[in-house]
Amino acid sequence: MLFVSYEFIAFTIILFVLYYLLPGKWQWPLLLLASYVFYWIANPYYLIYIGTTTVTAFVAGVLMDKAQDRADLSIAAAKKDGTYTSDFKKAAKARAKATKWKILLISMLFNLGILAVTKYTNFVINNINNFLSEANALKAVDILVPMGISFYTFQTVGYLIDTYRGTCKAEKNIFRLALFVSFFPQLVQGPISRYGDLSKTLYEVHKFTEKTFTSGLIRIFWGYFKKVVIADRIITAVTALIGDTETYTGAYVFVAMMFYAFELYCDFTGGIDITIGIAQCLGITVAENFNLPYFSKNIKEYWNRWHITMGSWFTDYIFYPLSVDKNMLKLSKWSREHLGKFWGKRLTVYISAFLVWLATGVWHGAAWNFVVWGLMNFVVIMISQELMPLYEKFHKKFGWKEKAWYGVFEICRTVFLMSLIRMFDCYRDVPMTFKMVGTMFTKYNLNIFTDGSLLNLGLSGSDYIVLAAGLVIILAVSIYKYRSKKDIREVLFDRPWLWYGAMALLLVITLVFGAYGHGYDATQFIYNQF
Amino acid sequence: MRKRITALITVSVIVCMALALLTCLFIPKYMRGIVEGALTAEYYDDKAPHEVIFIGDCELYENVSTVELYRKYGISSYIRGNSQQLVWQSYYLLEDALRYETPKVVVFNVLALEYNEPKSETYNRMTLDGMRWSPSKINAIKASMLPDENMVEYVFPFLRFHSRWQELKATDFKYMFRRDPVSINGYYLRADVRPMETFPDPKSLTDPEFGSNAMNYLQKMTDLCKSKGIDLILVKAPITYPYWYPEWDAQVTSFASENGLTYINYIDKMDEIGLDMTHDTYDGGQHLNVYGAEKFADYFGSYLSENYDLTDYRTVPEVAAIWAEKEDLYNRILEQQLAELEQYGELMNFGKNAIE
Structure with missing residues (x-):
């Protein structure tokens, strides 16, 4: 089901x-x-x-x-x-x-x-x-x-x-x-x-309340909106792009990368919205799994905002136990004595982090692409950490860190980098991923953005309009949350006309523009396979 | 609290109304080009009594002129036919018709027996969407659904056709709340002429036996007619393509004989009917045009009036008045098509040229 x-x-x-x-x-x-x-x-x-x-x-x-x-x-x-x-x-x-x-x-x-x-x-x-x-x-x-x-x-x-x-x-x-x-x-x-956490509300007796139930309901609608209006629509183009690696090279790979980033985000967060919404309708509080991941300014922050419960699981049950394990402590001591202060501080952290990311990759799937994907995350995070002093020097000199435009640049950089790493998940073949990503930098076919080529990916012009409008809505809601640190539902609930109006609008938009029903393949959530 | 309840109720009503309006807008109207999807619903608007009901596929609704049957013999009939109407759909359409009237004769075209399983969602929708809700419709849907179909999408057609926002045409707005007639008592009139062509040789049959599902529904149809005192006639329309195999003919003959039914294969009587397939077909021999359909109606009407106790409705003023309007419509459509043929050499507002 x-x-x-x-x-x-x-x-x-x-x-x-x-x-x-x-x-x-x-x-x-x-x-x-x-x-x-x-x-x-x-x-x-x-x-x-x-x-x-x-x-x-x-x-x-x-x-x-x-x-x-x-x-x-x-x-x-x-x-x-x-x-x-x-x-x-x-x-x-x-x-x-x-x-x-x-x-x-x-x-x-x-x-x-x-x-x-x-x-x-x-x-x-x-x-x-x-x-x-x-x-x-x-x-x-x-x-x-x-x-x-x-x-x-x-x-x-x-x-x-x-x-x-x-x-x-x-x-x-x-x-x-x-x-x-x-x-x-x-x-x-x-x-x-x-x-x-879950047992606190899972077994309790819950009385129906308008706020809890309708808040859950609007979260469900929001999840379906993301899933069926965006993710299940854009998947057509993603499937076309990754399915023909002979034709879709160069700028197409960039398109595939960004489309997959949107698809995965809407698919996974949409699914979690539905999950949390259903639980909320039942009066049950389920842990949040996302916190505006595409607003992260670096990869470490990204992993604190994306699939939060998985990240914290690996941290609490693998990384920390490994870090304080007797053998690790011995190794740390040995490395300090024999390899010097630099490696003494890092070796055990690196080993623990390496094992955590290896496990994360393997958890995602029984394939090398996931293993490489996990290790790529490890490498990028470690490099980022090592470059931190350099960054700080840089920021001290130029003072850009506080500038809004630099924040946007950092966000874009993180999204790009994470989307790039995610190509291993997209093509599901390590050599092929390297090859395709390579063409992104070597083949210059930017004309595809102007000559209508993107209309041959199974999406019509009106599909692109729906996608753009949908993403603008998601972006607007996200920016509101990012700036105000508030869930928009908290503000809307006190205005009943807006509250029910928004719910109705979301429902009607999803019903009309959703890629569901006959003629569309019922698309399973991507994370269901894990 | 009161404000919240008011908001909830008002918004709910608005959403329901919006969805109802959008449903009216999005569902296919079948008013131009492919009009077959409008045939099923038209039946309910007809006020004349019907002593003969034809049940079947395009071999009936394009090949039998109901107006000619009336004009020549006073027979008031209706064709409940649709594109690729499957046997179980015919059965349930008959069952549905019997909720409103009990004809003296039911005529079933046997070509559909070749299909034992549902074939196409599009044809399913064209046949079933127009049915009024009843246990017959529910059973017809259940019997017809393909694995990727869902009953919910029949109950709420909006869910099936919601993606038509991308392809809305002027006719979708024009016919949101009304429909124009596209047939005359189920008969789809075509006045253009395209002589019969050579058809490919018939493929050899892998299994000459009709499927059990199809035969089961034919049996049910037979039993239903018997239980209501209706005479059921099995016919094979005078069309040679798709090919009607001798093995199939033998099975229908045998079924008819076992169940005391009349079965007439009109392929054998094309000359007697007077069909000239260089002139009496509009699509190279797969369906008759109005000239062929009138000839067939003349011939078959003669058989019906001679062998069954049918009323000559030309002598019943109330019914004659209704049929006068139908004749009027028939003539208007015919004249329009003839005018188009004269002006353009082909039909522009009917058939494939009219598909939007």
Whole structure:
């Protein structure tokens, strides 16, 4: 059931009605049922995977809690009978930690193993075959890859680590945990929620309020606007451009790059808007995943604004643990002693960052283009950091940093650079990407912008007008948010005519100008494949 | 709070009205060029009773002059036909017609039996969009939908045709709220002449048997007519292309005989009818023009009036008055086409030249 389908819309409307008609205590069980129905409709076999992840996470969480409770009880008992010493406490805590660590490791390996086997087996087989120069040395296996497995696995692993760290208590009700793992709006493409955050509102009783519901509704409409008016329209040209690498070279590659940047932005943020909007209609707060990423002035900032929950997941669960790992600290010490202050400060940071970006690339897909894409991000971020002192000197000398035009330049530069790196995702072939990007700088066919060539990409003149108008609307709303630091909905809500007028306008515009229905291929969200 | 409720209700009403208006604007009007999509809906506007209802595809609505049937025999008939009308669509259109009237005779053209599965969304929409909502329409849609079609888009045609904002023409505005008649009791008149050409040799049949789905609906049609006391006649129109295979003919003959129906293959009677395919066809032999359609109506009308107890409506003043208007329209269209043919050598406001 695609988000962009009549079935999904009907499913959601029915859910909204039932959700607010049923007694409050039935709300979260209804959401669990709806989530499992949603998953079952996609493919009944998916339930085996998500069910297994839920059960193992539940058992592991409970066992970790029990190990901790045992330690706490023995300390309390020792205090009571007078045998308590600080060594006793240390030993008890160490035992608990060791047990929890084992449980965490087993459960994590098991669940990440499922992810690895389902998503990466054929990638490994292909690479072995390539290495052996024999196409069928190992035969590709036909494995069902469950929808959103990367998202729910990471969410579950996050829960397990949080339970291990004691930042959240293990969930004692398997059905509640099942809802956390499978909450349907975020199952397709995230965000990757934290148990501690999502559980605050997920299981609560929610009463219908106009503000919450209509705010959610307008967010849903906004998401559909971005998805079906922009992303699903521009995809026609993107597909044409990347599908014919013989014809579409030079300036066409630039066009493809920018079109893909708009498509991905509208597709992903549109999908997240729908997700957050649905959750909001249900009274549930889901973590924001974007914060005006195309207003970033450098790549580091960009990654703090784009796919925020994934970035913070990698930071909290991989980068920081790696940085403070005993072996890393030893390496840091060794490098300071043997390689000098410069490398002593950087080596472990580089290794941790390298591993994080490698993992980020691999998480996005079982293909070399994603690996290279991840590593390109690593390289650019590291270079940017190393150049920082130079930048500062430059800014001190010229004083441009505070100028508005320089801010715009920085934004454009970041968008261009990120779009350039994203070409690996676009062409999905590393040598081809290098080749095509190369033509962008070597072939001068700028006439395509004036001779009507862009009208041969499957988009008519009126399509371009709709795209331009749509992007202007998105830009205007974004600029408002960027400048005022406010969500435009907060301002509109107090003006009922504007509020409902804007909602109606958005709905009608989307219905009229959306690329949906018969004659258009129902386009899955790009991030659904991850 | 009151202000908020007022705003909500007012905006909701405006949105509904806007969508309703946009639906009227966006749905294809089928008023020029390809007019077949307007045929289904026209049936509901007809006030005359119909003792004969023709059900089928273009082999009926382009080949039988309803006005000639009336003029010559006083038969009041209606053709519920559309382009590539599939058997199940014919069945449900008949079922739909029987909600309004019970004719004495139903005539079904058997060419559509060659199709066992839905073929084209465009033809589906042209046939089904004009039907009034009823269980028959719902069942017709269900039976006809292709995998990429959705019932919601039939219920709310706006969702299907919303992208027509890119191709709106003057006629879309002109016919937002009204339609002009494009047929005379379902008959689509063409006065131009293009002699029959040589058709390609028939391909050998991979499976000579009609599909079970098509035959099942033919059986349902037969049963429905029997249950209502209606005589069902199976015909094969006097057209040789698309090719009508002997194996198919044998199956229909056998079906008719098993079910006590009359089946007449008019391909065998083209000479008797008097068809001159150098003059009586407008598209090289695939469909008859008005001259051919009148000849066929003369011949078939004679059979109907001789074998069935049909009223001569020329003697019923109220009905005759209605048919007088139809004759008027028929003559007007014919005159307009003849004038265009004389002036331009081809039709300009009908057929492919009129496609906007």
